[in-house]
Amino acid sequence: xxxxxxxxxxxxxxxxxxxxxxxxxxxxxxxxxxxxxxxxxxxxxxxxxxxxxxxxxxxxxxxxxxxxxxxxxxxxxxxxxxxxxxxxxxxxxxxxxxxxxxxxxxxxxxxxxxxxxxxxxxxxxxxxxxxxxxxxxxxxxxxxxxxxxxxxxxxxxxxxxxxxxxxxxxxxxxxxxxxxxxxxxxxxxxxxxxxxxxxxxxxxxxxxxxxxxxxxxxxxxxxxxxxxxxxxxxxxxxxxxxxxxxxxxxxxxxxxxxxxxxxxxxxxxxxxxxxxxxxxxxx
Numbered sequence: 001x002x003x004x005x006x007x008x009x010x011x012x013x014x015x016x017x018x019x020x021x022x023x024x025x026x027x028x029x030x031x032x033x034x035x036x037x038x039x040x041x042x043x044x045x046x047x048x049x050x051x052x053x054x055x056x057x058x059x060x061x062x063x064x065x066x067x068x069x070x071x072x073x074x075x076x077x078x079x080x081x082x083x084x085x086x087x088x089x090x091x092x093x094x095x096x097x098x099x100x101x102x103x104x105x106x107x108x109x110x111x112x113x114x115x116x117x118x119x120x121x122x123x124x125x126x127x128x129x130x131x132x133x134x135x136x137x138x139x140x141x142x143x144x145x146x147x148x149x150x151x152x153x154x155x156x157x158x159x160x161x162x163x164x165x166x167x168x169x170x171x172x173x174x175x176x177x178x179x180x181x182x183x184x185x186x187x188x189x190x191x192x193x194x195x196x197x198x199x200x201x202x203x204x205x206x207x208x209x210x211x212x213x214x215x216x217x218x219x220x221x222x223x224x225x226x227x228x229x230x231x232x233x234x235x236x237x238x239x240x241x242x243x244x245x246x247x248x249x250x251x252x253x254x255x256x257x258x259x260x261x262x263x264x265x266x267x268x269x270x271x272x273x274x275x276x277x278x279x280x281x282x283x
């Protein structure tokens with residue numbers, strides 16, 4: 001094999017890896033409308049910012065970068081759907097991100113659930129992560145719910161713990177909810193396949209990173225549950241007539257590259273009237 005050929009191959013691989021790394025910096029802000037199609041009435045909708053899978057060991061957007069993209073948005077609620085980090089030494093890196101999220105001043109605060117990578121932490125490091133989230137005004141829900149009155153409508157914010165690590169307890173999460181809108185936040189979207197008898201108006205999850213490396217398809221996700229094998233790995237979907245959204249996440253695992261996927265922040269506008277699966281529109 002000639003030196004020239006080897007040189008060409010090395011240059012090509014370098015360019016490919018560089019492009020894949022640059023993709024991690026190309027953060028998209030997706031906007032989703034749920035219910036009351038065509039309505040722009042601020043008093044009838046809940047504006048929700050969802051961030052997922054920060055994976056702070058491999059994230060290409062700074063706290064300031066997040067703030068600059070979102071500072072002009074009027075936010076009612078911020079939800080964080082798990083996988084913040086998986087190393088003890090990374091916990092301090094979370095703090096400036098939380099500080100910037102607090103500066104966005106969402107009306108009803110910040111809610112969080114944990115993901116499978118967070119559970120890699122041993123005690124007491126996991127508790128340190130939770131305490132850090134709480135210190136910076138995040139309500140961490142572990143098979144629990146909170147009830148808010150949003151613009152005159154009761155909203156049950158239902159936080160189901162991570163399904164992939166067998167920590168989910170749907171019954172406990174729903175115990176004591178009131179009549180109103182059911183907003184579920186969780187990490188692994190495969191939980192929707194277990195929720196036939198539990199109503200939700202909207203469910204927000206992450207976990208799959210949109211495949212992270214999809215060439216030509218994210219075959220490696222097959223081991224991550226039935227939804228992945230059904231090619232439901234990102235975006236808006238329905239199951240049993242109930243809508244759910246899979247966020248592509250902001251960070252990466254393994255190596256800091258993306259192919260066929262983009263890091264994402266999502267702004268959801270949720271109707272405070274009863275949401276139906278027929279009234280789903282992505283914009």
